[in-house]
Amino acid sequence: MLNFNQLRAFYYTARHLSCTKAAEQLFITQPAITAQLKALEDSCEMKLFKRKGRRLVLTEEGAAIYEYAKKIFTMEKELEDLIQDMRRLKVGVLRLGTTKTYARYVMPTIIGRFHERFPHLKIQVDEGSSLEMIRSLLDLKNEVVVVAKVEDHPKVAFTPLSSEELVLIVSPEHKIAGEKTISVSELHEQPIIVKERGSGTRKLVYDLFAKQGLQPEVLIETSNTELIKQMVARGDGIAFLVRGAVAAEVEQGTLATVPLKEGPIYLDVSIAHLKDEHLSHAAKAFVDLVMTIPHLF
Structure with missing residues (x-):
């Protein structure tokens, strides 16, 4: 089993052909370098250096090992640089989930701001119902989601962003279009187009009717907001x-x-994000940014 402290001492000594310079680079004493080199040679059961006068010279075995050591410590430096870049948000991936409605009407603004501040980060956006996006957190598919809060979950932390007003929409030609107000009970027999199961909007609509002891007269359910608007505009439903x-x-x-x-x-x-999972630097930066943007909705 290689001892990396010994190999590191060997690498810097071989690189400079000097125990003194190796000791300076590693911030240890020259006798400590010498001891590490002897321990490595004993472990390998071969001589790695020869002396020519006062100069150190690599043996054939030492030269072969040095080539591998150089690759190892070059990769170590690259790894250290990568970790630093991740910490500084110069590289990384943000796995983000949201609803189809927010993806179209809200997320472009948020993602645009995020990209301006962190141009080197990649963003993967997943879309679905609010409930599907909460489940995506539990499945570790996404790190952060922007959703309507459909239900509490013991493993998920929800931070309120704002409240969105839901409005009743109808065709301008619909018989109730000119009404100043209308009650939920008066909508009972109206064909209604609702969002898909798991949608926060759908849950709120069903709760609204349930408070009156009613069930909505559902014509169609769909996740497609554009389809809903087109059907309502044609007078097919509300x-x-x-x-x-x-x-x-x-x-x-x-x-x-x-x-x-x-x-x-x-x-x-x-x-929302998982309560007990450490957020990546990219995800934490996204959460911090979103909390500072006023009037998103």
Whole structure:
């Protein structure tokens, strides 16, 4: 078994052909270098140096071992540099999860800011429902996720970011489009298009109806926000989506919103990660950055 302290003493001595210079580079005494060299030679059962006058000369065996030692300590230096670059966020990968809606309407701003600050880091973005993204943390697929908080989990830490308003959207031609307000009970028989299972939006809508002792009359469920908006605009049904996802269509007049008599409803948006897992430098930098960006939603 090689002793790396002995090999290191040999490498620096062979590199400079001087025990004195090796001792200076390793910040130890010359007798300590000499002792390490003798121990290595004894372990290898061969002479690694010869003396020619006052000069050290590598033996054939010593020269062969030096070539391997040079590769080892060159790679050690490269590894040390890599670790330093990781600490300084000059290299690394951020594994990030979010919902399809946030991926389109929110994450470009966050990722853009992050890339400006840490241009050398690679970013891998995974999309799915809020529940799927929480499970991706537990499966160690993602380190950090930005989601609606669907449910608590003992292994997941949630840090609130903001609250998003959910709005009722209808076609401008729909019979309730001109109403000042409408109650949830009045929506009971309206065909409604809902987000997929595991979605924070879907859970909030079902909870809203459940408080009135009702079930929504579901026409279709989908993870595709654009499909929901298109179907609502055609008059196929009504839906609840976050205000930011429909702002452009409402302004253009292709969709209309109707306030609820029960008052506005909000979706809690959080950044989440595993409680007992150490965050990588890239993930920690992302969390710190997100917490400093105002008015994301």
